[in-house]
Amino acid sequence: MHIENRTFDELKEGDSAELRRLVTADDLLAYANVSGNHNPLHIFDEDGDGDGRPEAMAPGSFIAALVGAVLGNVLPGAGTLYRAQSWVFHARIFADDEIVMRVTVTGKNEQDTTVTLATEVRRVADDALVLSGVAEVLAPRRKVEYDSHDLPGLIVQRHRHFEKFLKKAEPLPALKTAVVCPDEPNALGGALKARAHTLIEPILIGAPDKIAEVARAMGASLDGIEIVEEPLERNAARRAVELVHEGRAQAIMKGHLHTDMLLRPILDKQTGLRMGRRxxxxxxxxxxxxxxxxxxxxxxxxxxxxxxxxxxxxxxxxxxxxxxxxxxxxxxxxxxxxxxxxxxxxxxxxxxxxxxxxxxxxxxxxxxxxxxxxxxxxxxxxxxxxxxxxxxxxxxxxxxxxxxxxxxxxxxxxxxxxxxxxxxxxxARVPVILNSRADDDMSRLASCAVAALHHARINGITG
Known part of the structure; x- marks a missing residue:
């Protein structure tokens, strides 16, 4: 954006300027990090008032700061400094609301080059007044021009696409999943977290004593979860394939074993899960x-x-x-x-x-x-x-x-x-969920969600 200011001498009463802005959940996350205000009311996936729903409500100070964008970028523009600002809030803004910030010159003081401006913010959808107030600023004396696109950009490290997958997959029937050798915290923890999100219903295949020991160390319960005893990795992988043939499993998930060990029985030409495609x-x-x-x-x-x-x-x-x-x-x-x-x-x-x-x-x-x-x-x-x-x-x-x-x-x-x-x-006949041992919880959950969504589509299942 090209920025050219309006000097004190150029300003006159009635001059007005405005900017539009779509408020996003990422804006609120960035503001929470910069300001240190981690009020859960303002975080997209948190419930800040206990009503069971996330709010993603924009902080008042964030909305007010957007008024400063008009003052600093447009009217008066570059070189403007605040002296005072009053705000009154009339409504609240949430993520995905579009707003318009408007300022209007109401007075000038020749002695100290201060300018007073009426400020307001309105919601575009219904023209509702969100904020009104008065700003007193020191207006610039010198003409300044520059391009704001030279500023470095910001990227919020939020994984919105996976969040959408989870939201879409959770209402589906839990995918019956044979989890092979979940005898390590990441492997077992991933399966249990996916179960908690109703993405899968795991059948744990491996050494029951090792699986139980890992669960105890994690403080996790295995109540209600079927465990199939197959201590050897190759037999556990083969048993997972058998569960698919028996109609008891709709997917296979890698636990704590090598990928080639998992895939070998799945690829078997006589007893595996081949479907004619690589x-x-x-x-x-x-x-x-x-x-x-x-x-x-x-x-x-x-x-x-x-x-x-x-x-x-x-x-x-x-x-x-x-x-x-x-x-x-x-x-x-x-x-x-x-x-x-x-x-x-x-x-x-x-x-x-x-x-x-x-x-x-x-x-x-x-x-x-x-x-x-x-x-x-x-x-x-x-x-x-x-x-x-x-x-x-x-x-x-x-x-x-x-x-x-x-x-x-x-x-x-x-x-x-x-x-x-x-x-x-x-x-294969069913999705095979393949995670690395280094994968974190979101990767494991997303893998299960992706498998569940594919299984649902090819089988005509809706949530």
Whole structure:
């Protein structure tokens, strides 16, 4: 925003200015951190008055501070200093309310260059008066111009997309889930937290004494939870597959064992859970500040996928994205370049996948490739490269050229961009919830929510 002030000599009574602002839950979180005011009335997921509902009410001082944005940015503008301010609040503002802040010059004092202004804030939806008052300021004497976009931006590390998944999945019937070897605090704790959120109903498979010992150390109760005794990891994984065949389990969840040990019986050609499509792993990423979830695939199973495998990788990701509420997911097939280069095999695969989608061999989404990472997720980068596409700059799904690239990308988003990652394996008869031992509670909960949402869609279940 270009800012040009109005000096004391330029101001006259009746001059007026206003700004509009959509108040968001992230605004209130940022203000709570900066001000130190952690009143739960102002936090989006807290109940501050005991009525059983979160309020997300904007603090009065925050609304008043927005009046200062008009004074400091527009009228009088840069160089303005407060002398005094009176406020009267007439209504309350909540997250997602749009407001207009307005100031009007009512007087000038030539001797000390003070200016008085009537101030008010109104809610746009119904024109309700929220705040009224009087500001007394020292107006600038010198003309000042600058661009406010030079200021550094702020990103709130809140995982809003996963919060939406949890909210959407919790009303669904709990997903009956075989949890394999939950004999470690993170593994057992994740299953129990998902149960508390009504996402899953766990069946714990492993050594009962070890599971009980972990529960005691955590202070957790196992009352009402079925425990199937299979002390050996390979037998526990095999038993989980049997529970699916018996109709007793609708999903499988990794506990404290290696991924290959879990997947081996699931992949068995005679007794496993194959459905004719390659098993592929999908990270569902919630990146702070990014406008939508980002799916990254394959980052854990297929090491150097050929074109046929990449078709299944792409189709599985589209299917999962649709289950998460994306009507026509946009798929960016990644390479090191956005043009086809015969010396870069991934660029050729990407172009072929794009054409296969055009011919209906991949369905349900828009597939574009090759795309470099920048022009897959950033519209400005796509425009700079002259790429005209519904996918470029807006990708929901990123198909990596190989496991190395996918795994690095997902972990960079997690450890550098502070993303949360839910992990699910697709291609089997049931979702396989695949978490790392380092994953935190939100990642485990989100993985269960993603599996529950996919199971509900493919089986026509509603909450």
């Amino acid at each position: 098993f592929t792993h999908i990270f569902v990423m919630d990146v702070p500040g990014y406008p939508h979830p980002l799916l990254v695939t394959d980052a854990a199973i297929n090491i150097a996928p050929d074109l046929k495998t990449k078709v299944d990788i792409t189709q599985n990701a589209i299917d999962l994205a649709i289950s998460l509420g994306m009507e026509q997911p946009k798929v960016g097939v990644l390479s090191a370049t956005e043009t086809v280069n015969p010396d870069i095999p991934s660029s050729i695969d990407a172009a072929l996948l794009s054409k296969m989608a055009d011919r209906g061999q991949i369905i349900g989404g828009l597939v574009e490739g090759p795309l470099a990472m920048d022009n897959a997720v950033d519209i400005a980068a796509a425009r700079t490269k002259g790429i005209t596409s519904a996918v470029a700059g807006h990708a929901d799904i990123l198909v990596a050229p190989n496991l190395d690239a996918g795994n690095m990308l997902a972990k960079q988003l997690t450890y550098i961009s502070h993303a949360e990652a839910a992990g699910v394996v697709m291609g």
